[in-house]
Amino acid sequence: MAGGIEGVEVLITAGPTFEFIDDVRYIGNPSTGRMGLELAEAARNKGAIVTLVMGPTQLMPPPGIHWVPVVSAQEMLQAVKERFTESRVFIASAAVSDYRPAKRIKGKEKKGPKTKTLELVKNPDILKSVSKGRSSDQVIVGFSLESTNLLKNGRKKMTAKRCDLMVVNSPGHFGEAREHVWILNKHGVVKEMPPAGKKQVAAQIIELVDASLRREILPVAQRFEDIKP
Numbered sequence: 001m002a003g004g005i006e007g008v009e010v011l012i013t014a015g016p017t018f019e020f021i022d023d024v025r026y027i028g029n030p031s032t033g034r035m036g037l038e039l040a041e042a043a044r045n046k047g048a049i050v051t052l053v054m055g056p057t058q059l060m061p062p063p064g065i066h067w068v069p070v071v072s073a074q075e076m077l078q079a080v081k082e083r084f085t086e087s088r089v090f091i092a093s094a095a096v097s098d099y100r101p102a103k104r105i106k107g108k109e110k111k112g113p114k115t116k117t118l119e120l121v122k123n124p125d126i127l128k129s130v131s132k133g134r135s136s137d138q139v140i141v142g143f144s145l146e147s148t149n150l151l152k153n154g155r156k157k158m159t160a161k162r163c164d165l166m167v168v169n170s171p172g173h174f175g176e177a178r179e180h181v182w183i184l185n186k187h188g189v190v191k192e193m194p195p196a197g198k199k200q201v202a203a204q205i206i207e208l209v210d211a212s213l214r215r216e217i218l219p220v221a222q223r224f225e226d227i228k229p
Contacts, residue, residue, distance in 0.1 A: 004210040006047030011087035012040050015055030017073045019100035022109045031095035033057035038202035039091055040065045046206060053079045055094055073097055073123040084130045089209055091141040092127040099123060131162040139212045141165045151227055154184055164212055188223040
């Protein structure tokens, strides 16, 4: 049987990204990065060698974890690209901004008219970008924040981004200490966790990653064909 997560290189993204409009204003979100930190700690506790690529946050990573601080989505993508191929596990838990200002203004822009149009350009999809070059022995975990059709949309993202597992949650717990999540694989829901602490959720995700590395068949609680549209 294949080995588990002990001694394995694990790469995790966490936190928000900030996309600056000028030197003092930015587009961001209220992600704290706590889920990524809990994932990093859970993986470290099982003997993994963890690297955490972290967006802006007031939280500090636990001891024994290599920390790479970044600010923008483009910086996060570059940091991930530099480390992806050498990692057996990649967990994309960061809340990456979908768009960034087309142009960053130097200094602080002065107050102007009552209304103003801001031109935005799409940020790279970090998970989709790197998963194209994944190897067969890597395990990739994505996160999908959905407000409607959670399982259907999560399944679509899992397939499009070539993930082994997809953690689906809703905006209702965004930025909070607790999460209600569904963990999917290609067959269906392998785990549903009603609102629980992020430490508990992270531990369950890492257990499933460990089992996936061992090539264990994960029991499916609810198959996709049994899920109502």
